[in-house]
Amino acid sequence: MDSKKQESFLEILVNSSVDAFIATDMHGLITLFSKGAEKTFGSYAEEVIGTKIAKYYVNGKEEAKKIMKTLYEKGSMQNYETEMIVENNRIVTMNLSISLLKDSKGALIGTLGVGKDFTEFKRIERQLQQSEKLVTVGELAAGIAHEIGTPLNVILGTAEYLMMETDDSDPKNEDLKIIISQAEHITKLIQQLLNFSRYNKPELKTIDINSLIKDVLRLTDHQITKEEIKILTDLQPDIPPIIGDDNQLQQVFINIIVNAIHAMPQGGTLTTSTRLNCPKHSAINNNRNVEIHISDTGCGIPHQNIQKIFDPFFTTKDVDKGTGLGLTVSHRIIEDHGGTIDVVSHVDEGTCFSVRLPIQIHEDTDVK
Ligand SMILES: Nc1ncnc2c1ncn2[C@@H]1O[C@H](COP(=O)(O)OP(=O)(O)OP(=O)(O)O)[C@@H](O)[C@H]1O
Ligand SMILES: [Mg+2]
Known part of the structure; x- marks a missing residue:
């Protein structure tokens, strides 16, 4: 293959990938934006070439600087997760593999990043973790409500009874009020826990x-x-x-x-x-x-x-x-x-x- 053919073959390769291929120069200006990048970010190459990559990071310049520092130290980064801004200001979790680009003489000319949108993957991962936590909380809530509910009612009942027995002027009255209000607070908390653990299917x-x-x-x-x-x-x-x-x-x-x-x-x-x-x-x-x-x-x-x-x-x-x-x-x-x-x-x-x-x-x- 002559070099011209090889070049266009490489272009076809890059543009056939669903992953986002983005190259920048040493100033962080975008020099290549593949078809996969257009799909992932919802912008066309002609709109973004020559603009700064930093504006796509949620943490902006800081993030771009951090990445460059790591690239200088290690030469490349793999499976680096960061938040990026895509079309309509939507924030996605991007999984990036980035390396430094060098020309045939070994001089640094920029960076090449390959990104995958990991938002959906992250969401499912979070959902799984969340459901596990919720099951534990639900079980715990039902147990607590039962175990604590009864003695709590006894405490409340007794304190209310003592309050009826004491004079309004008795200083103990204030202490009893504290006992009652704190016990009522726990009762409310238990009720909230129970509401939470009881699963209500949406009524559509x-x-x-x-x-x-x-x-x-x-x-x-x-x-x-x-x-x-x-x-x-x-x-x-x-x-x-x-x-x-x-x-x-x-x-x-x-x-x-x-x-x-x-x-x-x-x-x-x-x-x-x-x-x-x-x-x-x-x-x-x-x-x-x-x-x-x-x-x-x-x-x-x-x-x-x-x-x-x-x-x-x-x-x-x-x-x-x-x-x-x-x-x-x-x-x-x-x-x-x-x-x-x-x-x-x-x-x-x-x-x-x-x-x-x-x-x-x-x-x-x-x-x-
Ligand atoms: N708009 C906000 N600004 C700042 N902090 C927030 C905001 N929304 C949520 N938070 C933080 O997230 C925490 C959790 O919120 P969440 O609504 O789950 O519980 P909460 O408000 O503390 O209690 P409750 O169960 O009564 O809602 C809050 O305590 C607060 O620290
Ligand atoms: Mg709240």
């Missing part, structure tokens, strides 16, 4: 997502105005209906909004938006879905906590403010609806939760 209905969001904002309105929080809404009209359980979905958005309110004790802005998403190139799923974004300008979530927020009982709030089950339950509800829930957060800047729900096409109405 046709739902207009914009009306549901408006209902949720109405329900939380009192709390929002009390905290001097400004509300911005941007609901795309004409979104086709989704199929789901309206009570369960309400619960999800109420929890996300209440969390946002808690994150802005000094006030701030709560932005809610909906839109129809029709992926151009999505490699995973060509179905249309509706995206709901809820963002706040609150305290943000530190990086080390991001992985934990969906875990049962993970909370940073005081005992009387949170049990750490809100997002665990929300996660389960969204997964039961065939959707996804993701979060992007920056400390002291704010947090954005994105929920995606599929728009199902009824098989019986669309067979052609």
